[in-house]
Amino acid sequence: MSVIFPRWMNSLPPVLAVGVVGGLTAAVGLFWYYATPKFWRVGYMPVQPGGGFNHQLHAGKLGMDCRYCHSKIEQSSEANIPSVHVCYGCHADNRLVQFTNATHKAKTDFVREAYVKDEPIAWNRVHKLPDYVRNFPHDIHIAAGVSCYSCHGQIMGMPIVYHAQPLSMSWCLDCHRDVQVNPQNHLVPKDMVTKLIAVENRLANPQEHAGEAAKLLENIKLVPPENCGACHY
Numbered sequence: 001m002s003v004i005f006p007r008w009m010n011s012l013p014p015v016l017a018v019g020v021v022g023g024l025t026a027a028v029g030l031f032w033y034y035a036t037p038k039f040w041r042v043g044y045m046p047v048q049p050g051g052g053f054n055h056q057l058h059a060g061k062l063g064m065d066c067r068y069c070h071s072k073i074e075q076s077s078e079a080n081i082p083s084v085h086v087c088y089g090c091h092a093d094n095r096l097v098q099f100t101n102a103t104h105k106a107k108t109d110f111v112r113e114a115y116v117k118d119e120p121i122a123w124n125r126v127h128k129l130p131d132y133v134r135n136f137p138h139d140i141h142i143a144a145g146v147s148c149y150s151c152h153g154q155i156m157g158m159p160i161v162y163h164a165q166p167l168s169m170s171w172c173l174d175c176h177r178d179v180q181v182n183p184q185n186h187l188v189p190k191d192m193v194t195k196l197i198a199v200e201n202r203l204a205n206p207q208e209h210a211g212e213a214a215k216l217l218e219n220i221k222l223v224p225p226e227n228c229g230a231c232h233y
């Protein structure tokens with residue numbers, strides 16, 4: 001039989017296969033990298049004890065500052081969740097006028113039950129970075145004038161907390177790269193970081209604050225990192 005195809009072509013199918021598989025992997029990888037992490041967690045809202053802790057009511061309507069409960073956030077990388085003792089300070093028997101309202105009493109019974117049993121309320125974690133990311137530093141971001149709003153959304157309007165931002169790597173880096181170019185898009189005066197309604201209005205019109213760029217940048221101590229070791233072990 002005459003040789004129609006040269007011998008080297010016998011190796012073509014494997015080469016093609018490797019090429020196709022490699023291409024597919026790259027395509028899936030690229031999709032994974034650029035598309036999914038941005039969206040897979042946004043909207044995540046786990047079921048919470050007592051139907052959820054109402055930030056809209058406590059932080060929005062009653063005007064409690066975030067640091068009343070997340071009290072260690074300026075000193076620590078971690079944002080603490082308040083213990084039931086903090087809740088009990090207001091929700092003890094007969095302390096609030098609302099206590100006489102049967103509906104209110106029933107809605108808050110789980111707080112007093114946890115307090116009496118001396119057990120923490122089993123809140124479900126909403127925001128959680130993978131273990132291969134180093135301790136995320138809340139204190140440093142807040143000192144730099146990055147508001148809770150930029151990373152957690154309008155918590156003051158949330159009856160139940162949900163995941164408002166992707167917290168993906170490209171999302172972190174987008175800000176790290178842009179913050180020194182357009183600080184007014186990402187930073188607010190330090191005394192404003194927990195005033196989320198004012199921050200939302202301000203960040204909706206950043207161009208009005210372009211003149212404050214140099215002043216905002218004064219709060220940044222170091223160049224926001226892009227090297228792998230800053231965020232990974």
Ligand code: HEC
Pocket residue numbers: 048052053055058059064065066067068069070081082123124125126127128148149152155156160161194196
């Ligand atoms: C009266 C106490 C209290 C106040 C005030 C408060 N929080 Fe919370 N916060 C909680 C409790 C309790 C939880 C846990 C339940 C939950 O996740 O919904 C929580 C959860 C959160 C979470 C989600 C945590 C997770 O699991 O990822 C974020 C984000 C948050 N708070 C931000 C804020 C911000 C921003 C403010 C100020 C605008 C604020 N909180 C004010 C008590 C409070």
Ligand code: HEC
Pocket residue numbers: 050052053054057058062064069082084086087088089090091096098104107108111
């Ligand atoms: C500074 C006082 C104060 C603290 C601290 C506080 N609350 Fe409240 N809470 C209130 C008041 C006041 C209301 C009723 C507001 C209303 O009905 O307008 C309320 C209402 C509630 C309700 C009923 C919500 C609804 O939809 O009607 C729940 C549940 C609740 N609180 C849970 C908690 C938990 C859990 C904590 C601790 C993480 C906590 N509260 C801390 C003052 C407080």
Ligand code: HEC
Pocket residue numbers: 066070073078079080081125126127128129130135136138141142146147148149150151152167193194
């Ligand atoms: C630059 C982004 C950023 C800012 C600003 C920020 N957070 Fe967070 N927050 C995160 C990330 C990321 C996580 C998850 C951390 C992890 O898994 O280690 C988180 C987690 C939390 C948690 C859950 C902690 C736990 O252990 O359950 C709370 C509560 C919280 N943040 C509250 C706040 C409050 C209040 C502010 C403003 C005073 C704030 N955050 C500002 C990014 C941010």
Ligand code: HEC
Pocket residue numbers: 133136137140141143144146150151167168171172173175176179186219220221222223224225230231
């Ligand atoms: C909205 C802007 C913004 C976002 C979003 C943001 N960062 Fe930052 N980050 C900053 C700024 C500004 C600094 C510099 C703070 C300073 O040095 O004063 C910084 C600094 C850091 C540092 C260095 C802290 C140190 O020790 O100096 C780490 C680590 C870091 N960010 C991790 C993250 C991670 C992880 C995410 C995503 C989950 C994230 N950041 C999202 C603005 C942001």
Ligand code: HEC
Pocket residue numbers: 033037129130133167168169172173176225226227228229230231232
């Ligand atoms: C500013 C902080 C930050 C820096 C700098 C950073 N990463 Fe990440 N990286 C993250 C976060 C946060 C995640 C988790 C993303 C998620 O859960 O969606 C992540 C996830 C990853 C993943 C898992 C795949 C993915 O994209 O989710 C890889 C691989 C990775 N990083 C490699 C690197 C390498 C290599 C570098 C240096 C070129 C680097 N990272 C620099 C914050 C950072």
